[in-house]
Amino acid sequence: MSNRLLEIRDLKMYFPIEEGMFKKTTNYVKAVNGLSLTVNKGETLAIVGESGCGKSTLARTIIGLQKPTSGEILFEGKNILEFNHQEMHQLRRDIQMVFQDPFTSLNPRMKVGDIIAAPLKAYKTTKNVKHRVLELMELVGLKPEYYNRLPHEFSGGQRQRIGIARAIALEPKLIICDEPVSALDVSIQAQVINLFKDLQKELNLTYLFISHDLSVVKHIADKVAVMYLGKIMEMSENETFFQEACHPYSNALLSAIPLPDPEKEKTRERIVLKGDLPSPANPPAGCVFHTRCPFAQDSCRENTPPLEKRGEEHFVSCYFPVEHKPAEKARSVVN
Ligand SMILES: Nc1ncnc2c1ncn2[C@@H]1O[C@H](COP(=O)(O)OP(=O)(O)OP(=O)(O)O)[C@@H](O)[C@H]1O
Numbered sequence: 001m002s003n004r005l006l007e008i009r010d011l012k013m014y015f016p017i018e019e020g021m022f023k024k025t026t027n028y029v030k031a032v033n034g035l036s037l038t039v040n041k042g043e044t045l046a047i048v049g050e051s052g053c054g055k056s057t058l059a060r061t062i063i064g065l066q067k068p069t070s071g072e073i074l075f076e077g078k079n080i081l082e083f084n085h086q087e088m089h090q091l092r093r094d095i096q097m098v099f100q101d102p103f104t105s106l107n108p109r110m111k112v113g114d115i116i117a118a119p120l121k122a123y124k125t126t127k128n129v130k131h132r133v134l135e136l137m138e139l140v141g142l143k144p145e146y147y148n149r150l151p152h153e154f155s156g157g158q159r160q161r162i163g164i165a166r167a168i169a170l171e172p173k174l175i176i177c178d179e180p181v182s183a184l185d186v187s188i189q190a191q192v193i194n195l196f197k198d199l200q201k202e203l204n205l206t207y208l209f210i211s212h213d214l215s216v217v218k219h220i221a222d223k224v225a226v227m228y229l230g231k232i233m234e235m236s237e238n239e240t241f242f243q244e245a246c247h248p249y250s251n252a253l254l255s256a257i258p259l260p261d262p263e264k265e266k267t268r269e270r271i272v273l274k275g276d277l278p279s280p281a282n283p284p285a286g287c288v289f290h291t292r293c294p295f296a297q298d299s300c301r302e303n304t305p306p307l308e309k310r311g312e313e314h315f316v317s318c319y320f321p322v323e324h325k326p327a328e329k330a331r332s333v334v335n
Pocket residue numbers: 015029030031049050051052053054055056057058212280
């Protein structure tokens with residue numbers, strides 16, 4: 001049996017830009033633009049990339065909130081874009097999401113018990129809903145006496161625990177976490193990340209973990225995929241990424257991580273990318289990164305480098321990958 005849970009092939013999600021009185025489509029925001037990746041059962045694939053590169057659009061497209069322009073999304077080998085109503089109903093149970101903002105992702109008027117019970121009632125999975133809710137609360141570290149409280153009575157970390165309990169209620173196969181700890185204090189971030197890890201072991205969960213914070217990614221991911229303007233630039237196992245990332249964009253991201261050792265921090269060489277992220281409505285021709293790449297040549301401006309295998313589980317989309325290992329400094333940081 002295949003170990004692949006999710007496979008995305010050449011996915012494109014374009015949003016029309018409409019102008020004028022008659023709302024004529026003049027162009028498209030190419031939020032996801034030919035993206036392929038695989039997530040295996042029981043692993044955590046982290047997606048990293050700067051704001052606006054299409055991470056949340058990718059997440060929303062996978063859970064079926066928007067219909068992609070083209071491409072394939074295979075879940076357990078079946079293309080979800082061809083699913084009928086009943087299959088979609090099952091898929092909504094199998095794939096759950098945890099959102100960035102624990103303040104807005106919970107209904108402020110609903111009690112904690114009711115929030116966590118909602119999916120159980122919708123899918124009628126148990127007769128004793130309250131018992132299951134209390135079991136879930138215990139799993140995520142919420143006291144039973146919180147059952148009747150409202151979300152505003154909780155801190156950010158606790159609210160995220162409520163969101164996580166809701167997400168695991170139906171025993172999903174995949175959880176998409178969209179920046180789930182970005183809104184939390186650093187000390188709380190670590191607790192919530194540990195909770196994600198414990199639950200993964202206990203419930204055999206698979207995560208697609210979206211984050212722009214490489215220190216967080218280092219702690220949670222089995223594999224890392226770097227996204228830029230709707231495409232994957234590099235993908236590899238965690239250790240390979242932090243030791244041998246070779247896409248110039250990955251190297252720039254790694255060089256931006258501050259070092260805990262003040263002496264080393266003084267000598268840290270930061271690769272500062274020139275220019276801003278180009279508009280996804282008009283992505284550069286050839287390699288989309290060429291306008292900011294210190295190593296770009298004519299071939300990069302003319303052709304799009306394919307995502308090629310460079311080593312075991314290591315893929316890179318670049319004609320001139322960086323041969324040296326990325327800065328020692330970047331690595332020692334995030335241990
Ligand atoms: N429904 C939509 N209609 C039009 N454009 C959209 C829509 N959703 C997203 N976009 C555009 O698609 C691009 C990618 O947005 P997306 O929210 O996926 O980025 P992101 O990587 O999640 O960013 P962030 O790190 O800030 O959350 C942006 O340019 C955004 O403006």
